[in-house]
Amino acid sequence: MHVTIEDAHKAIEAARAKAVELDTQMCIAVVDSGGNLKAFYRMDGAWVGSIDIAHKKAKTSVFFGMTTGQIGQLSQPGGPLYGIEHSNDGLITFPGGIPIVDADGEMSGAIGVSGSTVENDHAVALAGASSIGATELPAHPWRT
Numbered sequence: 001m002h003v004t005i006e007d008a009h010k011a012i013e014a015a016r017a018k019a020v021e022l023d024t025q026m027c028i029a030v031v032d033s034g035g036n037l038k039a040f041y042r043m044d045g046a047w048v049g050s051i052d053i054a055h056k057k058a059k060t061s062v063f064f065g066m067t068t069g070q071i072g073q074l075s076q077p078g079g080p081l082y083g084i085e086h087s088n089d090g091l092i093t094f095p096g097g098i099p100i101v102d103a104d105g106e107m108s109g110a111i112g113v114s115g116s117t118v119e120n121d122h123a124v125a126l127a128g129a130s131s132i133g134a135t136e137l138p139a140h141p142w143r144t
Contacts (some may be wrong), residue, residue: 002032003100003109007132008039011100011111015128016041019115026115026124027054030100033109035059043115050114056090057097057112057125063088065107067135068097069122096121101134108133 003011008030019026025045030038035058042051057068064071072093074081085091095118102108113125129135 014131018127053114061097062110069095
């Protein structure tokens, strides 16, 4: 199942509220399970460059079913996914992208956030994703 527009708006509002709490300006993107943009919000004052990064964080997370921070750990030199950021028209391999998992354990989409430190990006994305579902997929044999 894909993330609905209602869910996307709810996730964006929860993420926006967390960004306000952290006193930062963010770009927030929600994609469906195919990586297609479902909803986007750019807070006043958020960097223009963060528009693309937020969208790519969401796509990266949904393409591989894990957080972008996890992909970043696996893509370090000598790691099993080294160089992966050059695939799929460019991926983002630092924190701020989180899968959205529905009640049936299926990935319905992902959220990507950019505009602050990677710690804040992750916290804001987590607030958004958690407002509409789980953030971790059930164990599966092909996942690392």
